[in-house]
Amino acid sequence: MTATQVEDSDFLRACRGEPVSVTPVWFMRQAGRSLPEYRALREGMPMLEACRDPEMVCEITLQPVRRHGVDAAVLYSDIVVPLAAAGVDVDIVPGTGPVVAEPIRDMSDVDKIRDLAPEDVPYITEAVRLLRAELGATPLIGFAGAPFTLASYLVEGGPSRDYAKTKALMRGAPDVWHALCGRLASITAAFLSVQIDAGVNAVQLFDSWAGALSLADYQLFAGPHSAAVLDAVSGRGVPRIHFGVGTGHLLRAISDVGADVVGVDWRTPLSQAATIVDGKALQGNLDPATLMAPSDVLAHEVRRVLADGAGAAGHVFNLGHGVLPATDADAITRTAEYVHKFSAR
Amino acid sequence: MTATQVEDSDFLRACRGEPVSVTPVWFMRQAGRSLPEYRALREGMPMLEACRDPEMVCEITLQPVRRHGVDAAVLYSDIVVPLAAAGVDVDIVPGTGPVVAEPIRDMSDVDKIRDLAPEDVPYITEAVRLLRAELGATPLIGFAGAPFTLASYLVEGGPSRDYAKTKALMRGAPDVWHALCGRLASITAAFLSVQIDAGVNAVQLFDSWAGALSLADYQLFAGPHSAAVLDAVSGRGVPRIHFGVGTGHLLRAISDVGADVVGVDWRTPLSQAATIVDGKALQGNLDPATLMAPSDVLAHEVRRVLADGAGAAGHVFNLGHGVLPATDADAITRTAEYVHKFSAR
Numbered sequence: 001m002t003a004t005q006v007e008d009s010d011f012l013r014a015c016r017g018e019p020v021s022v023t024p025v026w027f028m029r030q031a032g033r034s035l036p037e038y039r040a041l042r043e044g045m046p047m048l049e050a051c052r053d054p055e056m057v058c059e060i061t062l063q064p065v066r067r068h069g070v071d072a073a074v075l076y077s078d079i080v081v082p083l084a085a086a087g088v089d090v091d092i093v094p095g096t097g098p099v100v101a102e103p104i105r106d107m108s109d110v111d112k113i114r115d116l117a118p119e120d121v122p123y124i125t126e127a128v129r130l131l132r133a134e135l136g137a138t139p140l141i142g143f144a145g146a147p148f149t150l151a152s153y154l155v156e157g158g159p160s161r162d163y164a165k166t167k168a169l170m171r172g173a174p175d176v177w178h179a180l181c182g183r184l185a186s187i188t189a190a191f192l193s194v195q196i197d198a199g200v201n202a203v204q205l206f207d208s209w210a211g212a213l214s215l216a217d218y219q220l221f222a223g224p225h226s227a228a229v230l231d232a233v234s235g236r237g238v239p240r241i242h243f244g245v246g247t248g249h250l251l252r253a254i255s256d257v258g259a260d261v262v263g264v265d266w267r268t269p270l271s272q273a274a275t276i277v278d279g280k281a282l283q284g285n286l287d288p289a290t291l292m293a294p295s296d297v298l299a300h301e302v303r304r305v306l307a308d309g310a311g312a313a314g315h316v317f318n319l320g321h322g323v324l325p326a327t328d329a330d331a332i333t334r335t336a337e338y339v340h341k342f343s344a345r
Numbered sequence: 346m347t348a349t350q351v352e353d354s355d356f357l358r359a360c361r362g363e364p365v366s367v368t369p370v371w372f373m374r375q376a377g378r379s380l381p382e383y384r385a386l387r388e389g390m391p392m393l394e395a396c397r398d399p400e401m402v403c404e405i406t407l408q409p410v411r412r413h414g415v416d417a418a419v420l421y422s423d424i425v426v427p428l429a430a431a432g433v434d435v436d437i438v439p440g441t442g443p444v445v446a447e448p449i450r451d452m453s454d455v456d457k458i459r460d461l462a463p464e465d466v467p468y469i470t471e472a473v474r475l476l477r478a479e480l481g482a483t484p485l486i487g488f489a490g491a492p493f494t495l496a497s498y499l500v501e502g503g504p505s506r507d508y509a510k511t512k513a514l515m516r517g518a519p520d521v522w523h524a525l526c527g528r529l530a531s532i533t534a535a536f537l538s539v540q541i542d543a544g545v546n547a548v549q550l551f552d553s554w555a556g557a558l559s560l561a562d563y564q565l566f567a568g569p570h571s572a573a574v575l576d577a578v579s580g581r582g583v584p585r586i587h588f589g590v591g592t593g594h595l596l597r598a599i600s601d602v603g604a605d606v607v608g609v610d611w612r613t614p615l616s617q618a619a620t621i622v623d624g625k626a627l628q629g630n631l632d633p634a635t636l637m638a639p640s641d642v643l644a645h646e647v648r649r650v651l652a653d654g655a656g657a658a659g660h661v662f663n664l665g666h667g668v669l670p671a672t673d674a675d676a677i678t679r680t681a682e683y684v685h686k687f688s689a690r
Contacts, residue, residue, distance in 0.1 A: 035547050062642070129561055162633065162634060162666075162669055163634065164633075164634045164669050164671060165637075166634075167632065167634035167635070167637070167638075168637035168638060171634075171635065171637075171638035171639070171642045172638050172639050172642065211591075211612070213612075214611050214612050214614070214632065215612075215614070216614075217632075244432055246556075246591055247592050248593060249593050251611060266559050267556070267558075267559050267560075268594060269559070269560070269561075287512065287559065288507065288509075289507060289508065289509045289512035289513060289516075289564075290510075290512070290516065292509055292510075292512070292513040292516075292517070293512075293513060293516035293517050294516070294517050297516045297517065321507075324509050325518060326509060333619050
């Protein structure tokens, strides 16, 4: 039966550190702008609107599975979807990213953010159900943004290079900071629970920008809130993947907050990461820019990453960050083929 | 006499790993937008024009020395100044950064970039002479961008988050890449030599964006060209400081290309960096965003960095990256005071 087939998939086996027939592969941002069929479908439709349309989410999520033959689907959504659903005035501006109308400054701003109930995101439940019916033996990964990364958007008002306002708030008003992140942890845990209840087979918590913090600051201001999220979804039978970019100096801490699988960016060799995370499975870590290199270079780099990950407890092949929007779709397909071909047992 | 006093300054002593009376401090981007007197002076004058006016360069370089009582001046310039002087059509666009009119695509583009002669930058020679006459016992730091970072602007056409074109060129056309970086190394070495000939007391090579590379890629594509630059200015009696942001995974490599002092960003504790660079002096590494925190937090963090750097062969206090433009000038002054007060022997 299908549920057993999904559980027995190479992707979930690798997450659990069990033997696999080939190294499973998926790509962060595999559903998105790199695909012509995605661009055609999204034409004229705002991002958040697309994320709230279950049929649209289902189709966009399936596109890369059909085209690339990847080993897992990842729910098409955005990390600000649960924030918008909880009443935050946030939009995704093309070419910029999330833009928040009223950035968080004090406790009264935090108090305005309410918790998330399953009824706030019926389209997520519906999309996951549609997808599970379509995906057969292919696992579906749910996801959410971690409190620190979400908070950075809410405090900065949008994307940032230096997180100056975020850091000023955390250091200058730690009570406001922790109240904000506590609220975000609660929203994120609820958002992931909805996805798990509806049938996703794994979840990934993205703390995309945690790498901007020193280890000491991460442990003080970010880690405990990620731990709360991951703890809230433990024991649900779905592997919890945790990832941030530029987190080489935080890998052990990111592992310790409760990840089952640790995502690694391209800067840290998987062989080195394996010694740091101590018996957990790894996900990564081809430099996304490599997909723009000639095929022989790409093939060489895929082999290198596979060899480098061979010593990990389990290895889910992925990029070290999301697919770059300008990436040629064929290069993504080719990468998936290389992973399967070069890792066949 | 003054030359002896400069050589005997705490800054140069720390660079050489000799005992100091207080830990010397300066700030990357100390001359610039954080100072009201700078904003007044620059009003209506394009950046590159200011960089070519010796009197202006002298005044802007002196402003933070007067105001903050820092232990070293750093020549006001920009990493693209030598490129513009060598005929590259580049401008600095406010709010964006360097913008290159015709990005590098192939060998014919590389061939158009000529070498730099001292006559191309008479304003640098003149500015350094003016400054040495004004600075008394305060050392003057010259600087330049490293080949990888310069090349990233020339290939991307401007600032980048992912360096996709840069990496595509280095992997797809390594002959073009190495020709480009070879040319840039030659320009950079010439630019630093002009500054040393004119009287700077130390030089800092900024490979600001090298942290985007894995160690393997750094060693293949960036390191050798930085080594060529640093080798060209060795034996000139000026310490060579080398810095990049997010380079925790590259610190040993960055040290090994020929740095006398290794700059460390805020992500890597100085105590850890000291074990990596093996006997070299360190520069860093307060998180620039800390200057926006309340004074007690700032004081605590300054003490922490001082304690953390105490085990290094020498410690030049600095930020872990440049002063953030929105920083209050008084917080910078306060930081310098804290460093001196807390480190007095």
